[in-house]
Amino acid sequence: MCHKSEVGRVHAPKPKQARGFKALKFLKFKDHINLMKVRSSIFYTITFIFALAAVGVSLALLWLIGYDQQNYTRELNSKYSIVARANLYQMSKLISDVEYDRQVANFEFSTIRDEAKRDEIIKGAEILDSISADIGSADILLFKRKHYLKITHAGETRLLNDKEYQPYRYDIFKAIYGVILVIILLAYIFIIRKIRPLRKLKRQIDKFAKGDLQIKDVSAGNDEISEVSHAFYEAVTQINKLNESRHLFLRNIMHELKTPITKGRIAVEMIEHGKNQERLISVFERLESLINEFAAVERATAGTALVEREIFPADEILKEALNIAMIEPGCVTLQNPLGLSLSVDLKLFCVAVKNLIDNAVKYAADGKILIRLDAETMDFITLGEPLQKDFSYYKEAFVKGTNAKQSFGLGLYIVDNIAKAHGLKFLYRRQDELNVFYFEGIEKIATL
Numbered sequence: 001m002c003h004k005s006e007v008g009r010v011h012a013p014k015p016k017q018a019r020g021f022k023a024l025k026f027l028k029f030k031d032h033i034n035l036m037k038v039r040s041s042i043f044y045t046i047t048f049i050f051a052l053a054a055v056g057v058s059l060a061l062l063w064l065i066g067y068d069q070q071n072y073t074r075e076l077n078s079k080y081s082i083v084a085r086a087n088l089y090q091m092s093k094l095i096s097d098v099e100y101d102r103q104v105a106n107f108e109f110s111t112i113r114d115e116a117k118r119d120e121i122i123k124g125a126e127i128l129d130s131i132s133a134d135i136g137s138a139d140i141l142l143f144k145r146k147h148y149l150k151i152t153h154a155g156e157t158r159l160l161n162d163k164e165y166q167p168y169r170y171d172i173f174k175a176i177y178g179v180i181l182v183i184i185l186l187a188y189i190f191i192i193r194k195i196r197p198l199r200k201l202k203r204q205i206d207k208f209a210k211g212d213l214q215i216k217d218v219s220a221g222n223d224e225i226s227e228v229s230h231a232f233y234e235a236v237t238q239i240n241k242l243n244e245s246r247h248l249f250l251r252n253i254m255h256e257l258k259t260p261i262t263k264g265r266i267a268v269e270m271i272e273h274g275k276n277q278e279r280l281i282s283v284f285e286r287l288e289s290l291i292n293e294f295a296a297v298e299r300a301t302a303g304t305a306l307v308e309r310e311i312f313p314a315d316e317i318l319k320e321a322l323n324i325a326m327i328e329p330g331c332v333t334l335q336n337p338l339g340l341s342l343s344v345d346l347k348l349f350c351v352a353v354k355n356l357i358d359n360a361v362k363y364a365a366d367g368k369i370l371i372r373l374d375a376e377t378m379d380f381i382t383l384g385e386p387l388q389k390d391f392s393y394y395k396e397a398f399v400k401g402t403n404a405k406q407s408f409g410l411g412l413y414i415v416d417n418i419a420k421a422h423g424l425k426f427l428y429r430r431q432d433e434l435n436v437f438y439f440e441g442i443e444k445i446a447t448l
Contacts, residue, residue, distance in 0.1 A: 042198065061177050087158060088136045092153060108163040111160055125142060126143070268280040321357060336372075342446055351414065358411065364435075369382050370382075376440070381434050382437075385435075423444050
């Protein structure tokens with residue numbers, strides 16, 4: 001039995017340093033992870049693919065226009081070269097009129113014979129290209145969106161109008177490009193609308209993960225996504241039914257147990273006063289406390305949200321835990337240099353603290369425990385042998401140590417679930433000759 005209010009040989013490990021800097025680095029890393037999650041989402045991926053497709057189509061169209069324009073220019077130059085050469089040969093009397101007609105038979109050109117009109121065109125036209133030869137020269141002219149061929153030989157000028165000329169087909173390519181973009185946009189909208197239920201489903205899954213079982217059926221069709229959404233809704237509905245059945249069963253058991261306990265205590269109080277009476281009364285009080293403890297534990301392990309959270313000083317929490325554990329205060333030392341209070345469900349959190357104190361008294365070399373509360377962790381420090389297996393093993397229900405006496409039962413399993421219910425992590429580390437069980441994330445529930 002413990003009688004002193006100190007921990008004896010249990011010494012506190014060295015305080016953690018640079019926690020503010022580490023916390024800042026962690027927050028930055030967490031933000032980076034969240035950003036990576038956003039970037040790797042299916043919506044981002046689909047948007048990226050369609051944007052890439054639009055850019056690819058634009059680049060392909062630009063290349064096609066350039067290539068087609070080169071071919072178009074090459075065809076025009078070839079055509080005008082043939083007509084210019086035939087006219088120069090005719091004007092030089094190198095070929096007959098019959099041969100000339102044969103060479104230009106496939107082209108529709110008309111000769112501008114009106115001298116005033118011819119002079120107007122020649123003076124106002126833009127020269128697109130020039131062809132020079134020993135027997136003369138030829139110029140390709142553009143005037144009022146029409147093409148003309150000016151041929152000069154030995155002071156004689158001949159002006160031909162290209163009746164077949166059509167401006168380059170930019171409008172056709174623009175129309176094709178517009179149609180392709182519209183198709184890509186419609187396909188993008190269609191796909192986004194089809195997978196939109198995934199966002200709704202994710203929100204419902206997030207609610208379920210936080211312990212909220214009141215989810216909605218977000219299925220809105222007969223596709224695979226709707227089928228998955230409906231199956232998830234049916235599964236959660238079934239879980240709700242099972243939870244309700246379990247809660248009803250446990251409430252009935254606890255109610256049936258309370259009745260004989262109450263009757264037994266009344267009967268004990270009617271007997272003669274003495275040690276036996278006091279012992280029996282303490283037994284019945286313990287049984288009643290255990291039933292209340294089981295109810296709290298059941299609520300924690302059920303994963304439901306905590307609705308009875310209030311702010312309590314750390315020493316008050318410890319006092320309540322010691323009352324439940326029925327352990328002398330001298331076995332436990334509390335260090336709370338910052339004077340922190342905790343926002344907790346008192347019944348639940350006291351059960352967790354009580355279980356850790358029970359383990360310390362049972363397994364510690366000196367039966368003592370130091371509880372140290374700081375801004376980030378709540379440490380339960382004891383002197384003893386290190387754990388033989390990974391800590392996750394001991395957080396399972398009804399695990400055993402190396403021998404039969406080292407059974408942890410439900411103790412650490414309950415502690416872990418209560419910690420999760422408060423948004424904390426229940427961890428273990430070995431430091432020097434000390435076992436340190438601790439809650440991480442105290443800053444989430446701590447107040448000054």
